Amino acid sequence: MGGTLKAAEQSLLGGQEALAPAPEFVASARRAGRASFERSGLPTTREEDWRFTSLAPLAAHAFGPADPAEPVDADELDRAAGRPFGPRLVVVNGRFRGDLSTAHGMPGGVHAASLQHAVAATPARVEGRLGRVLAAEGRPFAALNAAFLGDGAFVHVGPDARGGAVELVFVTTGRRAPVAVHPRVLLVADPGGQAAVVETYVALGDHPVLTNAVTEAWLGDGARIDHYQVQDQPGTAFHLATVAVEQGKGATLSTHSTALGAALSRSEVLVRLAGEGAEAHLSGLYMADGQRVVDNHSVIEHAVPQGTSREAFKGILDGASRGVFAGRIRVLEGAAKTDAHQLNSNLLLSRDAVVDTMPQLEIYTDDVKAGHGGTVGELDRDALFYLRSRGVAADAARALLIYAFAREMVERVRVPALRDRLGRLVASRLPGGTAILEAA
Amino acid sequence: MSRKPDGTPLLEVRGLRAAIDGKEILKGLDLTVHAGEVHAIMGPNGSGKSTLAGVLAGRDRAQVTGGTATLDGRDLLALPPEERAVAGLFLGFQYPVEIPGVGNLYFLRTALNAQRKARGEEELDAVDFLGLAKEKMKLVEMDPAFMNRGVNEGFSGGEKKRNEVLQMAVLEPRLSILDEIDSGLDIDALRVVARGVDALRSPDRATVLVTHYQRLLEYIVPDRIHVMAAGRIVHSGGRELALELEQKGYAWVEP
Numbered sequence: 001m002g003g004t005l006k007a008a009e010q011s012l013l014g015g016q017e018a019l020a021p022a023p024e025f026v027a028s029a030r031r032a033g034r035a036s037f038e039r040s041g042l043p044t045t046r047e048e049d050w051r052f053t054s055l056a057p058l059a060a061h062a063f064g065p066a067d068p069a070e071p072v073d074a075d076e077l078d079r080a081a082g083r084p085f086g087p088r089l090v091v092v093n094g095r096f097r098g099d100l101s102t103a104h105g106m107p108g109g110v111h112a113a114s115l116q117h118a119v120a121a122t123p124a125r126v127e128g129r130l131g132r133v134l135a136a137e138g139r140p141f142a143a144l145n146a147a148f149l150g151d152g153a154f155v156h157v158g159p160d161a162r163g164g165a166v167e168l169v170f171v172t173t174g175r176r177a178p179v180a181v182h183p184r185v186l187l188v189a190d191p192g193g194q195a196a197v198v199e200t201y202v203a204l205g206d207h208p209v210l211t212n213a214v215t216e217a218w219l220g221d222g223a224r225i226d227h228y229q230v231q232d233q234p235g236t237a238f239h240l241a242t243v244a245v246e247q248g249k250g251a252t253l254s255t256h257s258t259a260l261g262a263a264l265s266r267s268e269v270l271v272r273l274a275g276e277g278a279e280a281h282l283s284g285l286y287m288a289d290g291q292r293v294v295d296n297h298s299v300i301e302h303a304v305p306q307g308t309s310r311e312a313f314k315g316i317l318d319g320a321s322r323g324v325f326a327g328r329i330r331v332l333e334g335a336a337k338t339d340a341h342q343l344n345s346n347l348l349l350s351r352d353a354v355v356d357t358m359p360q361l362e363i364y365t366d367d368v369k370a371g372h373g374g375t376v377g378e379l380d381r382d383a384l385f386y387l388r389s390r391g392v393a394a395d396a397a398r399a400l401l402i403y404a405f406a407r408e409m410v411e412r413v414r415v416p417a418l419r420d421r422l423g424r425l426v427a428s429r430l431p432g433g434t435a436i437l438e439a440a
Numbered sequence: 441m442s443r444k445p446d447g448t449p450l451l452e453v454r455g456l457r458a459a460i461d462g463k464e465i466l467k468g469l470d471l472t473v474h475a476g477e478v479h480a481i482m483g484p485n486g487s488g489k490s491t492l493a494g495v496l497a498g499r500d501r502a503q504v505t506g507g508t509a510t511l512d513g514r515d516l517l518a519l520p521p522e523e524r525a526v527a528g529l530f531l532g533f534q535y536p537v538e539i540p541g542v543g544n545l546y547f548l549r550t551a552l553n554a555q556r557k558a559r560g561e562e563e564l565d566a567v568d569f570l571g572l573a574k575e576k577m578k579l580v581e582m583d584p585a586f587m588n589r590g591v592n593e594g595f596s597g598g599e600k601k602r603n604e605v606l607q608m609a610v611l612e613p614r615l616s617i618l619d620e621i622d623s624g625l626d627i628d629a630l631r632v633v634a635r636g637v638d639a640l641r642s643p644d645r646a647t648v649l650v651t652h653y654q655r656l657l658e659y660i661v662p663d664r665i666h667v668m669a670a671g672r673i674v675h676s677g678g679r680e681l682a683l684e685l686e687q688k689g690y691a692w693v694e695p
Binding site for chain 2: 380381382383385386387388389390391392393394396397400401403404405407408438
């Protein structure tokens with residue numbers, strides 16, 4: 001029997017006392033986060049940003065705190081998250097796990113460590129940034145994450161970093177009871193620094209888990225960061241990810257999300273182009289079936305002139321699943337010569353699948369190029385017949401066309417090993433499986 | 441002309457009726473094609489030529505409301521489109537579909553191997569297939585660079601038709617139905633299409649050309665010509681019928 005929203009909120013706040021002692025700037029962020037969440041509670045569908053995404057299924061569980069020392073063996077981890085393709089930091093139930101991590105092959109100029117360690121060892125590097133990019137107020141899940149602020153990953157991209165990828169793997173384990181974890185990533189790229197950061201979210205165990213992740217990224221002038229999130233969790237999981245980025249002058253961000261699993265998966269990407277000439281590329285692929293819900297929210301704020309933003313999301317929805325895409329582009333006063341475009345395309349594979357797609361342009365200045373487009377469609381019947389008329393069976397023809405739709409989003413990935421992995425993950429969800437990858 | 445000893449036609453259509461959105465398009469059509477033959481079906485726009493081609497290949501745009509169609513004695517109408525292909529039927533599309541994201545070469549190999557597998561034959565590996573595809577590309581004068589694109593992606597009208605003939609040449613169907621394969625083609629492309637059809641001429645295969653113009657028939661000489669009007673075949677004859685149509689137009693065949 002499901003509990004009430006209040007009971008769910010209370011249980012989500014439990015276990016805070018077990019957090020490790022932290023310096024005052026972290027402790028005060030925790031207090032502020034808790035206070036904010038207590039005021040707001042969990043969002044309901046009465047709120048505009050949550051209109052199409054009900055949290056009732058989440059509130060039906062009493063999520064308790066997770067054991068950060070939970071045993072996880074390396075094979076089990078590789079099965080869930082794929083084999084490492086380079087340096088990999090592993091965070092289990094919100095805590096960095098040195099026993100599962102490897103720094104071997106860390107790209108030059110890039111430093112990646114446990115956030116807790118960075119807070120203790122190099123507070124000066126962290127203090128000015130942590131909790132500064134993302135304002136938790138008015139964002140209940142970000143506030144809840146702040147209430148548990150303590151560990152996760154800290155990635156520092158130095159000015160001399162010239163590419164290469166770091167992988168961060170977040171494991172949530174629900175082996176004995178439903179648990180909630182709130183991992184945090186802080187990514188700081190110095191002016192001119194370049195690197196790719198891959199966040200992979202998986203879950204182990206049979207109980208429902210809630211992963212409430214927050215990533216804050218600060219890109220100095222001219223920095224180039226490729227950021228990826230991969231959510232591949234069991235159909236019982238709940239996943240909320242908030243990514244907040246602030247970009248300096250001429251900084252280039254590319255952030256790409258792939259949502260493959262979970263009962264409810266919501267990604268919020270909040271990007272602020274704070275320096276002139278910054279460029280932001282947001283993209284993603286979401287796939288859902290059954291009764292699952294997958295939600296992509298984004299807000300791109302052009303605060304200064306000559307910013308460019310490009311947004312392209314694709315969804316594939318089967319069964320009675322529901323997709324949501326809400327993309328807001330805000331061009332503030334004075335942000336002249338902004339160039340912003342947004343695209344959302346959806347493939348509905350069943351009559352019961354639903355997608356709500358909402359582009360929102362808020363433009364407060366002249367001399368701006370801004371546009372949006374999108375499609376919601378079924379598989380092309382003519383294409384399906386064409387393939388079948390050549391002898392390709394109906395199922396295989398459908399799979400070919402679905403993969404062809406998704407392929408663009410897989411190919412955007414610039415980390416080759418990740419691109420291959422995502423291709424396999426997408427194809428393995430189609431009839432006929434990975435044989436289809438030869439379609440390239 | 442060779443016939444099966446038992447005289448079974450390769451394609452036999454009897455009293456075929458089909459409707460689109462409740463409107464009857466095919467109104468009791470009869471057609472017999474024996475192995476080794478090339479037939480042409482001509483007729484004015486709206487006479488039902490393309491509907492006939494689509495119905496035989498299994499396109500679900502039209503609903504079959506009566507009659508029969510058999511390929512080698514097998515009930516075609518009971519089979520899904522892919523099984524008709526496996527049985528040896530090929531439809532050359534009037535408007536070949538662009539499918540970005542599915543590689544041309546991969547598609548062709550998938551199709552060939554799906555057919556071979558369904559017939560209990562060994563599948564071709566990538567190397568053997570490439571050899572076969574290259575040979576057939578020469579036949580239709582197709583630039584190999586096109587094979588790395590998506591299916592028909594960004595192809596001109598003529599390139600799409602060449603690609604249809606290439607697919608036909610690789611799949612080696614028993615019965616090819618080419619729907620307006622000549623529309624929009626220049627003389628060079630017509631020659632290529634004709635060469636593709638000729639390459640498949642054999643005692644156990646047949647081709648049905650569906651066309652509005654007799655120009656194609658200067659390059660491919662059919663054994664039989666049928667004139668279609670208002671959902672039926674109203675005249676059948678030899679090549680002289682094409683010339684008659686050329687001179688008189690279709691007005692005299694209208695019911």
